[in-house]
Amino acid sequence: MKGFFKVMPLERVFELAPGFGTVGTKTVALMDADLRILAEAVTAPCDLPGFSRSTMDGYAVQAASTFGASQSNPAYLEITGEILMGEAPEIKLNPGEAARIPTGAMLPGGADAVVMIEYSEELDATTLEVHKAVAPGTHVVEKDEDIKKNTLALKKGARLRPQEIGLLAALGREQIAIFKKPKVGIISTGDELTDIATLPAPGRIRDINTHTISAMVKTAGAKAVSYGIVPDDFEALRKACERAVSETDMILVSGGSSVGTRDLTMDVIRSLPCSEILVHGLTISPGKPTIFARVGEKQLWGLPGHVTSAMIVFDRVVRPFLESFSGLSPSSARRFRIPARLSRNISSAQGRVDFIRVRLVLEDDGTFIAEPILGKSGLIRTMV
């Protein structure tokens, strides 16, 4: 069975994601929740803004009192008071009355619109000349215009960007439930690898993958735990994998571009308790030698050894699994796609999906041209 390849197209692989559940949740201060993933559905406990507010400096009025007013034929209203910022007005407006109001203050009873200061003139302390008619609702935010009480404000699984943080602040959510960050263990295999601080001997190279993949894991919102460089040796790799399985939620083994190393990784996975190899080979390029296994409840991925291939497989295949496991909802995880025309023909093998690095160039007609970046997949500079 050693050579048996469970080669799988990408869409079938993604069907495996829901089988892994999500990380746990915790409650944190809203101040510490930015860019985290919401672990509860948030319903508005109140209307927002909660009361009708002026959006301009001016005069609160009954709109009907201004109907027909113009520069040549102004309306005259009686100023009956002044509304202060942050206070509930005690006055109530009748037809023909007006009250001074600053931007953001609460509309008094009876008022349904605001006349801007620019379109009015105080003739004396109690007489206002209005040069422009306003319709009901002009320069006013209604009490439930932002959000209505008891409606769903944010869905579970939403990414808390600054605007979601603002909405939660508006709803008074000082504490909020978020998903914990998954811990991702990173193992680099290969007899040719040396620590980056060491000058590599001839035939050896520095361990780029640990650093690159750690950075990708952190950028994806998870914690990266490095297990260092492991030689191409069954016992050493098994020991590192066992430790990573017990300490982290997901394990990424990178290396194994050669058949020998890949077979070794497969042997190690099979030797782990409660393990099952779900995928051995993907119909994508780069990324064909990708391995995906379940070890108990943990995910173990074997990534290609070439750093750029590993990056592409992480971005296109592993990251969606990590996001799903992190609690991110599919709608929040959706990425923006930009259509573009290829500047030259690229051929692909039948039944294979190719991921090609391109440089996007904006044309004068507003469309994008995608210029493929040529270069062998081992060259990190093609990604920079």
Add this chain to the structure above:
Amino acid sequence: MKGFFKVMPLERVFELAPGFGTVGTKTVALMDADLRILAEAVTAPCDLPGFSRSTMDGYAVQAASTFGASQSNPAYLEITGEILMGEAPEIKLNPGEAARIPTGAMLPGGADAVVMIEYSEELDATTLEVHKAVAPGTHVVEKDEDIKKNTLALKKGARLRPQEIGLLAALGREQIAIFKKPKVGIISTGDELTDIATLPAPGRIRDINTHTISAMVKTAGAKAVSYGIVPDDFEALRKACERAVSETDMILVSGGSSVGTRDLTMDVIRSLPCSEILVHGLTISPGKPTIFARVGEKQLWGLPGHVTSAMIVFDRVVRPFLESFSGLSPSSARRFRIPARLSRNISSAQGRVDFIRVRLVLEDDGTFIAEPILGKSGLIRTMV
């Protein structure tokens, strides 16, 4: 001079950015440098990968020994050895010779190409049948193909994404100089504001801006320091500003949508030592009442009180200043622009730049339609 408005178009405002220098730098472990900004120009101290490597499992050969080989007319080579991963080969190939080589291993002297295992057959321990000719360089990464010794690998001011981290790892940069994160002080002004944990009394609203702007500051790669809510009072605001100026690099005062509060902010700025108001009013919408001042070497911004206006001004005006101050180079700061057609006409005042929130919809022909999101600028939901 109180009412004097230094209204400025946006492009002239950006010309002020270089006048503020950058934050200091520090050296950190590469593992902790992800998404930070590089504070040194990095030159390659060596060729990368440093030696010619095989990119396939197969046989190192002299390409000329395979010329003319095909399925029906194979070439026969003598297997003179096996190259191990991570070792400098001791053998040297002559014409007509081949050596077993795994992916990633170093090419032996004399070899200039690799024949894939799929296109060859070992007839016996020393005889290789080759079914396909290879050109020099086939399945080989040359010793300086990724980067040449002494060439510039990364420019100062580059954002260290995973790929830049990978390149630095490849160059052996275990320690790297990065710019420190600027500290941004956030002050919310307004008599109508209450802490988000408190149920607002009628006429009052929760302080959304501190939370939203803090999250934006953190998303932009800086540290947010909150100075809480300050009432519309000269002494209180002056004290908060003084403290923020002494403790942080940039101060954001939000609030002041009403003329009264804006005048107060202006008075407070004028009262601070070594202060100069650079901008009072921008020809943009939203964001007209934006204030920009220098206080000694520090930047002080007065943002609009409406949270969505404040977000837009932060994103379009303040963030570029923050990035410049953070050391980010203009080329790394460049944002991706997507051309789109508006779904309906929008009018703008003469000489004013309008920022309109839109929803992008991808059409069948590959172009984007931008649907304006209508809603008053105070509504946080229009941003979600």
